[in-house]
Amino acid sequence: MGTLLSYTSMIVGYVIQIGYTPIMIRIIGQSQYGLYNLTNSIVSYLSLFSLGFGPAYIRFYMRHRMQNDETAIKRMNGMFMSVFLLLGMIATLAGIILVSKSDFVLGSKFSKSELALAKKLMILMVANIAISFPLIPVVSYIQANERFIFQNSLTIVRQIMNPFLALPLLYAGYGSLGMILATTVISMIVGLFQIYYAITKLRFRLLWSKHDFVELKEVAIFSSFLFLNAITDQINWNVDKFIIGRYYGAVPVAIYGIAAQLNNYYLSFSTAISNVYIPRINRIVAESKVDMNHHLTDLFIKIGRVQFMVILFILLEIIFIGRPFIGFWAGKDYYNAYPILLVLIIPVTVPLIQNAGIAIQQAKNMHIFRSVLYIAIALLNALLSVVLVQKYGALGTAFATALAIVIGNIILMNWYYQKHIGLDIVKFWSSIATFIPLIIITVIFGWVTISLIDSYTIIGFIIDATLIAIVYSISLWFTVFTTEERYLFMRKLNKGRK
Structure with a gap:
């Protein structure tokens, strides 16, 4: 069922994108679409500040689950959340520096108006990255519990919402800025749903104290x-x-x-x-x-x-x-x-x-x-x-x-x-x-x-x-x-x- 919903979400997403992308390209133009792609590829490097901790979660979660150690899982959740809050702040700071130096990063092949637009796009993209970091332990917890139906259903809803929110902004003249703004708002809404589901349905709990630093070292080595x-x-x-x-x-x-x-x-x-x-x-x-x-x-x-x-x-x-x-x-x-x-x-x-x-x-x-x-x-x-x-x-x-x-x-x-x-x-x-x-x-x-x-x-x-x-x-x-x-x-x- 999880695989079926994965493909359903992809097909829905692709059908929407196939209809949405040509409209978007024709509204914003080839130059602005290229600028959007370029800035997105640059800002995406900030996701590297997660340091590989996200994929490591499932391995260590399964180890505690095999031992039926709920306390260890809660302690691990608190440890991962602390780590990602810290990494998120570092990524945001790096993003601010990146935005301030955007003219130098992009080079001399762009006009002043393109450089100004690129800076605005990067600000919104950095905000998107900042939102994603504290959600990583929550999403990993849902995946480790194999709740693929919820995750993929939420993905389908997200894919449907994106063009419906972005297109009015595009037609209103916001261009690629409207696209990023729509993505940011939807990310916040989806994130709140994921937090609510993890807490109420899966009993996602955090123990902020007594972090297992031996395990943290093991996670760090594994994640590196x-x-x-x-x-x-x-x-x-x-x-x-x-x-x-x-x-x-x-x-x-x-x-x-x-x-x-x-x-x-x-x-x-x-x-x-x-x-x-x-x-x-x-x-x-x-x-x-x-x-x-x-x-x-x-x-x-x-x-x-x-x-x-x-x-x-x-x-x-x-x-x-x-x-x-x-x-x-x-x-x-x-x-x-x-x-x-x-x-x-x-x-x-x-x-x-x-x-x-x-x-x-x-x-x-x-x-x-x-x-x-x-x-x-x-x-x-x-x-x-x-x-x-x-x-x-x-x-x-x-x-x-x-x-x-x-x-x-x-x-x-x-x-x-x-x-x-x-x-x-x-x-x-x-x-x-x-x-x-x-x-x-x-x-x-x-x-x-x-x-x-x-x-x-x-x-x-x-x-x-x-x-x-x-x-x-x-x-x-x-x-x-x-x-x-x-x-x-x-x-x-x-x-x-x-």
Whole structure:
């Protein structure tokens, strides 16, 4: 149910964004949209001040829960809240400094009016970051209790509220400032609901005194490497916009921003499944049974197959009809986002179907190698981006990101999973290899379809997308699904009908 609601919330969010984004772009213009993307990517670095403590919560919560130690949980809640209040204040102070130096940070490719707008945008974004910090322990507590229905239902409401509040502000002439203001107000409302639910329904309690400093030290050590992961993600997915902005200004950032937005949608389709299994993975590791690695491998393969079923369909649709979609959605001025999008999403598909391995590493406290490796690869990505952007523009930065993913996320991490984590990667890829006939059938059919039917017309686009989806679904059923998967699918379908 949690997974179903995750996908429901994503589909609702994407449908809303698909309708909302082109209206928003046409109201605020390409330059202001690029400026919005650039400032958002810069301010998002303030989230690094969480220092990786958020993902660490579930691991330590599960340890106390297995021992039925309610007092230890309350003490840990108080400790985490104290830490995040402190970190939130530090992040806010850093944000104030960042805003005061925004002209220097953005560089010389922007006009005075753009720099003034950027400063206002950054002030609101810093406020948004400040609100988020004290909510992290509350949200982590809800997730650790596996209340996915509440969380995902709230996400659906949030996605619906955002455009309804933002659009009137856009039409009133507030531009991108109105968008950020709407996001800030909604974040405050959603945060209050989360606090109320955690306190009244889940008995979220805090013990402010008698902090366990031994545990705090253990959490800090564990989190330090998650912090490196966060730095890696920020560099890989946000530094490109900053580099492009420094060399070319706002408009190329807007084009890259469209590709990045679609890439984010692609990423979230995979994590919606694996996120639901994080508490279960931590529970399996906490129980420490003899056949633990066998169970983790089976779960790793199960999650990976389902993820690949979903994102392979999206990937193939993007390959065949992604360019006309961008034209219909964002406008013909954004066609150049299509090759950038392909360069980003094709290599990232592999780590996406293996992201349950991240939770397994963290649960086993064996994530140090990944953290150190990824920060090295991310720095290589940033260096290559600076070199390639000067010759190939925004596409060059995308190639740098893709190369970093291939070296770090694919080659080296698969070796580490097999050699040290205890996952049977050969078995995993043997299972994924069963998708090859499906890929061949869909690719051949897709090329024939777009050759015969012009997907740059609305009717042709819908026909092409529908035919590819039908062929993919039929081929998936007959070439990929195991007997067990067919049985489970039909059982869930019948249950849904009832």
